[in-house]
Amino acid sequence: MEQILRIEKIEKYYGNKSNLTKAIDNISLEVNKGEFVAIMGASGSGKTTLLNCISTIDRVTSGHIYVGDTDVTKMKGNALNKFRREQLGFIFQDFNLLDTLTAYENIALALSIQNVPAKVIDERIKMVAAQLGIEEVLKKYLYQMSGGQKQRVASARAIVTNPKLVLADEPTGALDSKSAKMLLERFTYLNQELEATILMVTHDSFTASYASRVIFIKDGKVFHELNKGGNTRKQFFDKIIDVVTLLGGDVSDAL
Amino acid sequence: MLCKLSMKNIRKSMKDYAIYFFTLIVGVAIFYVFNAIETQTVMLSVTSSTKELIAMMVDMLNIVSVFVSFVLGFLIIYASRFLMTRRNKEFALYLLMGMGKRKISMILFIETLLVGCISLAVGLLVGTGISQVMSVFVAQMFEADMESFQFVFSVDACKKTVLYFGIMYVFVMAFNTFMIGKCKLIDLLQASKKSETVKMKNPWVCIVVFVVAAIALGHAYYQVTATVLQLSRMELITAVITGIVSTFLLFWSVSGLVLKLVMSFKNTYFKGLNSFTLRQISSKVNTTVFSMTITCLMLFMTICVLSSCLSLKDSMNASINELVPVDVALNVQLDYSEGYGTGYPSNYNEKMIENVGHTARELYAMAGIDLASHMSEYIEVNTYSSADLTLEDSLGDYLEVAKEQYQFMVFNTREKIISLSDYNKVARMYGNEEFTLADDEYVMVADFDNMVKIRNAALFEQLPLDVFGYGLKSKYQECKEGFIELANTHINIGIMVVPDYVVEGKTPVSSVLIGNYDAKSKADKVEIENMLIGTRSNYIEEWPYVSIQTRLDMTQAAVGTGAMLSFIGLYLGIIFLISSAAIFALKELTESADNIERFRMLRKLGADEKMINSALFKQIGIFFAFPLVLACIHSVFGIQFCNFMLSTFGGEHLLAPIITTAAIIVAIYGGYFVITYLCSKNMIRER
Numbered sequence: 022m023e024q025i026l027r028i029e030k031i032e033k034y035y036g037n038k039s040n041l042t043k044a045i046d047n048i049s050l051e052v053n054k055g056e057f058v059a060i061m062g063a064s065g066s067g068k069t070t071l072l073n074c075i076s077t078i079d080r081v082t083s084g085h086i087y088v089g090d091t092d093v094t095k096m097k098g099n100a101l102n103k104f105r106r107e108q109l110g111f112i113f114q115d116f117n118l119l120d121t122l123t124a125y126e127n128i129a130l131a132l133s134i135q136n137v138p139a140k141v142i143d144e145r146i147k148m149v150a151a152q153l154g155i156e157e158v159l160k161k162y163l164y165q166m167s168g169g170q171k172q173r174v175a176s177a178r179a180i181v182t183n184p185k186l187v188l189a190d191e192p193t194g195a196l197d198s199k200s201a202k203m204l205l206e207r208f209t210y211l212n213q214e215l216e217a218t219i220l221m222v223t224h225d226s227f228t229a230s231y232a233s234r235v236i237f238i239k240d241g242k243v244f245h246e247l248n249k250g251g252n253t254r255k256q257f258f259d260k261i262i263d264v265v266t267l268l269g270g271d272v273s274d275a276l
Numbered sequence: 277m278l279c280k281l282s283m284k285n286i287r288k289s290m291k292d293y294a295i296y297f298f299t300l301i302v303g304v305a306i307f308y309v310f311n312a313i314e315t316q317t318v319m320l321s322v323t324s325s326t327k328e329l330i331a332m333m334v335d336m337l338n339i340v341s342v343f344v345s346f347v348l349g350f351l352i353i354y355a356s357r358f359l360m361t362r363r364n365k366e367f368a369l370y371l372l373m374g375m376g377k378r379k380i381s382m383i384l385f386i387e388t389l390l391v392g393c394i395s396l397a398v399g400l401l402v403g404t405g406i407s408q409v410m411s412v413f414v415a416q417m418f419e420a421d422m423e424s425f426q427f428v429f430s431v432d433a434c435k436k437t438v439l440y441f442g443i444m445y446v447f448v449m450a451f452n453t454f455m456i457g458k459c460k461l462i463d464l465l466q467a468s469k470k471s472e473t474v475k476m477k478n479p480w481v482c483i484v485v486f487v488v489a490a491i492a493l494g495h496a497y498y499q500v501t502a503t504v505l506q507l508s509r510m511e512l513i514t515a516v517i518t519g520i521v522s523t524f525l526l527f528w529s530v531s532g533l534v535l536k537l538v539m540s541f542k543n544t545y546f547k548g549l550n551s552f553t554l555r556q557i558s559s560k561v562n563t564t565v566f567s568m569t570i571t572c573l574m575l576f577m578t579i580c581v582l583s584s585c586l587s588l589k590d591s592m593n594a595s596i597n598e599l600v601p602v603d604v605a606l607n608v609q610l611d612y613s614e615g616y617g618t619g620y621p622s623n624y625n626e627k628m629i630e631n632v633g634h635t636a637r638e639l640y641a642m643a644g645i646d647l648a649s650h651m652s653e654y655i656e657v658n659t660y661s662s663a664d665l666t667l668e669d670s671l672g673d674y675l676e677v678a679k680e681q682y683q684f685m686v687f688n689t690r691e692k693i694i695s696l697s698d699y700n701k702v703a704r705m706y707g708n709e710e711f712t713l714a715d716d717e718y719v720m721v722a723d724f725d726n727m728v729k730i731r732n733a734a735l736f737e738q739l740p741l742d743v744f745g746y747g748l749k750s751k752y753q754e755c756k757e758g759f760i761e762l763a764n765t766h767i768n769i770g771i772m773v774v775p776d777y778v779v780e781g782k783t784p785v786s787s788v789l790i791g792n793y794d795a796k797s798k799a800d801k802v803e804i805e806n807m808l809i810g811t812r813s814n815y816i817e818e819w820p821y822v823s824i825q826t827r828l829d830m831t832q833a834a835v836g837t838g839a840m841l842s843f844i845g846l847y848l849g850i851i852f853l854i855s856s857a858a859i860f861a862l863k864e865l866t867e868s869a870d871n872i873e874r875f876r877m878l879r880k881l882g883a884d885e886k887m888i889n890s891a892l893f894k895q896i897g898i899f900f901a902f903p904l905v906l907a908c909i910h911s912v913f914g915i916q917f918c919n920f921m922l923s924t925f926g927g928e929h930l931l932a933p934i935i936t937t938a939a940i941i942v943a944i945y946g947g948y949f950v951i952t953y954l955c956s957k958n959m960i961r962e963r
Contacts (some may be wrong), residue, residue, distance in 0.1 A: 055957070078880060103882065121555040121559040122551065129546050130551060134878075136547065136548065139542035139545070140542075178881075264444075
C-alpha cells in the first residue's frame with residue numbers, strides 16, 4: 022500500500038518560556054493511499070493545529086511531515102505554495118469560497134492558479150460537478166446557494182486538481198444534519214470510487230463514523246485509534262461513542 | 277481613561293490610515309502657503325502697479341480659499357464617515373460593556389481633537405517650510421530682486437488656517453456625535469457579518485445603459501465644442517448635468533460590460549488570478565460608483581483648471597511681444613459729435629471741450645513738451661467712422677444668423693475706418709502685412725477669433741458696401757490679421773482699410789500716435805513714460821482724455837495676471853487632486869481590509885505571493901485608472917471649451933501647460949496610487 026502521508030514525531034509549541042503550550046506533543050501517524058481518516062478530539066485538543074501543520078499553513082516546532090516523498094517541513098516560500106496548490110486539496114468549516122465568484126469560477130480558480138488551459142478547466146469542472154451533484158448550481162453565486170451546496174462546491178474545488186491528499190477541517194460544522202449526511206455520502210463516494218485520500222478533522226462522532234479509520238487526540242497526543250474493518254457504519258459509530266465517552270468528551274459532541 | 281483609549285486608537289489607526297493623515301497635513305500646508313503669499317510679497321521691492329496686482333491676487337486667493345475650505349470640509353467628513361464604519365465592531369464592544377453613547381462621542385471628540393491638533397501643527401510646520409521656497413518663486417514671477425531673503429512666518433495666514441480647519445473639525449465632531457446617536461447595537465454587532473450580496477448586473481441592461489450614457493455624453497461633448505457658438509445658458513447647464521449623470525451611468529455599467537467582455541475570452545479569464553481580479557473590480561465598482569464619479573469629476577476639474585490657467589499665463593507672456601511691438605500708443609478722440617459715443621462725457625468741463633480736436637502731439641506741445649523729441653520714431657494716424665456704416669450693415673444678410681448665435685453682442689456699433697496709407701504706416705511699424713487696394717476695394721482687418729469667424733461668413737459673399745457714399749467691395753473673402761491699438765491679447769474686432777480718397781476731407785474721429793521712446797536703458801524708458809503720464813495728470817482738468825497704452829505697463833500687467841492665474845490654478849488644482857485621490861485611496865484601503873480574508877483564502881489554495889501581489893496591483897491600478905481615463909476623455913472636450921471661452925484672452929498655447937498638468941497629476945495621483953498599493957499589500961500580508 023502506497024503511503025501518502027507520514028508524520029514523524031512532530032511537536033508544536035506556542036507561547037514563550039514563561040507560558041508554554043504544547044499544542045501537539047509528539048504525534049506520529051501514517052495515512053495510506055485511498056484511506057479516509059478522521060481525526061477526532063475535543064476543542065483545544067490540537068487537531069486543527071495538526072491539520073494546519075500538515076497543510077503547511079503552520080510550521081512544526083520539531084519533527085517531520087512527509088507527503089509522498091517530500092518533507093514539507095523543509096520547504097519554503099514559493100516551493101511551499103507550489104506544493105500546496107498541486108498536492109493538496111482543502112475543505113474548510115466555513116467553506117472559504119469567494120463571494121465575488123460563481124460556483125464555477127470558484128472551482129476554476131484552483132486550476133487557473135496552476136495555469137491549466139481554459140478548455141481543460143471546463144472539462145474537469147463538468148466531471149467533478151457531476152460526481153458531486155452540483156451541476157445545477159455552477160452558475161450561481163454563494164448567496165444563492167444552501168450551506169450543503171456551498172460545501173459541495175468547496176469539495177469540488179478541493180478534488181478538481183487531483184490532489185494526493187484532501188484535507189477537511191470540520192467540513193460538516195456549519196451544516197444541518199441532512200446536508201451533513203449528504204456531504205459525507207459524497208466523501209465516501211469520492212473515497213471509494215475515485216480513490217481520493219481524505220484526512221478529516223472533526224469533533225462530531227457521526228461525521229467520524231463515515232471514515233475508514235478514526236484517530237483520537239487528547240491534549241496534543243494520540244489517545245486511541247479505531248479501524249472500521251468489517252463493521253457497519255452504525256456499529257462503527259457505537260464504537261466511536263464508547264471512546265468519546267472514555268475521552269470525557271461532551272455529551273452533546275457525541276450525537 | 278477615555279483619553280488613553282483615544283490615544284491608543286489613534287496610534288492604531290495611524291498605520292492603516294496614514295494616507296488620511298497625510299492628506300490632512302498636505303491640505304493644511306497648502307492652505308497656509310497660499311494664504312501666506314500676501315505676507316511674503318509685502319517685503320518685495322516692487323513697483324506700485326505690481327503692488328496693486330498683488331493685492332488683487334490676494335483678494336482672489338481669499339475668495340478661492342473659502343471655496344477650497346468647502347472642498348476640504350467635504351473630504352474630511354466623507355473620510356471620517358469611512359473611518360467610523362470601519363470601527364463598528366469596536367463601538368459595539370463599548371456599548372456591550374455598558375459605555376454610554378455620550379462617552380463614545382467623547383472618545384471620538386478627543387480623537388478628532390487630537391487628530392486636528394496634530395495635523396494642524398505638522399501641516400503649519402510643513403507649510404512654513406514650503407512657503408519659504410514659494411517666496412523665491414513669487415519673487416521670480418514678479419521680477420523682484422531677492423537680495424534680502426528672510427524667513428517669513430505669516431501670523432495672519434496661520435490664524436486663518438487654524439480658524440478654517442477648526443470650523444471643519446467642529447463639523448466633523450458634530451457629525452460623529454450625530455452618527456453615534458443614530459446607530460443601534462444590533463446593527464453594529466452584525467455589521468461585519470452582513471452577507472454581502474454580490475449581484476451580477478444584467479449584462480443587457482449594462483449594455484443598454486452604457487450605450488445610452490455614451491450617446492448622451494457624446495451629445496454633451498458635441499454641444500460644448502462643435503456647436504458652442506449657438507449654446508444658450510440653459511443648454512450649457514443641461515450639457516453639464518448630462519455630463520455628470522452619464523459619467524455616473526458609465527461607471528455603473530462599465531464594470532458589468534468589461535466583465536462580460538473578458539469572460540467571453542475564456543483563455544484570458546481563466547488564467548492565473550484573472551477571474552478573481554476581475555470579479556474583485558466589478559464587485560467593487562458596484563459599491564464605489566459614487567466615489568468614482570466624484571473622483572472623475574474632480575480630476576476633470578483639475579485638468580481643466582490647471583491647463584487653462586497655465587496656458588493663459590503662457591499665452592499672455594507670448595502675445596505681449598507680438599501684440600505690443602512698440603513702446604507707446606497715445607489715443608485721443610477728436611470728434612465727439614459723430615464719434616463712437618453720443619456727445620461729450622458728463623465730466624468734461626468747458627476747458628476740456630475747448631481743447632477737443634487737438635491731437636496728442638498738439639496737446640503736449642501746448643504743455644511745452646515736444647513729443648517728437650522723445651521718440652526715436654513715431655507715426656500719427658487718424659481713424660474715421662460713419663453713421664451709415666455699422667456692424668449691422670457690413671454683416672448684411674448674415675446679420676440674422678449672427679444675432680441668433682451671439683445674443684449678447686451689440687450690432688449697431690459703427691465700423692472703424694482707416695485710410696490705406698495710414699494703415700500701411702502702422703503695419704510697417706508693427707511688422708504686420710501691408711496691403712494694396714484698387715479704387716473699389718477695401719480690406720477688413722481683425723484678429724479676435726470669434727469675430728473673425730462671424731465676419732468671414734459675411735465677407736465670403738464679397739457684397740459691395742456703401743462707405744461715405746462710395747461703393748466698395750472686400751478684396752478678400754476673409755478678414756486679414758492686424759491691429760492698431762495695443763493690447764495684451766487679440767481683441768481687434770475689425771477695422772476697415774479703405775483707399776485714401778474715400779476718407780479725404782472727412783473729420784477724423786480719433787487720432788493715434790504710435791512710437792518708440794528715444795531711450796537706451798529701461799530706466800530711461802521709465803523716465804519718459806513717467807513724464808508722459810505725469811503731464812497728463814497735470815492737465816487732467818484741461819485736456820480731453822488721452823489714453824496711453826505702454827509696453828512696460830502691459831508687460832507688468834501680463835506678468836501679474838500670469839502669476840495670479842498660475843497660483844489660483846495650482847491652488848485649486850492641487851486641492852482638487854489631493855481630495856479626489858484621498859477619497860479614492862481611503863475607499864480602496866477600507867476595501868482592502870475587507871479583502872484580507874479573500875487573499876488569505878487564495879494563499880491557502882496555494883497562490884504565490886507574486887501572483888497575489890500582481891493581482892492586487894492590477895486591481896488597484898485598474899481601479900485608479902478608471903476615473904482618470906474618463907477624466908482625460910472629458911478633458912479633451914473640456915479644454916476645448918475652456919479654450920473657446922478664454923480665447924478672448926488668448927488661450928492658444930496648450931501643449932506645455934498640458935504637459936505640466938499631466939506631470940502634476942502623475943506625481944500626486946500616481947503617488948496616492950503607489951501609497952495605496954503599498955498600504956494594501958501591507959494589510960493583506962499574512963501576519
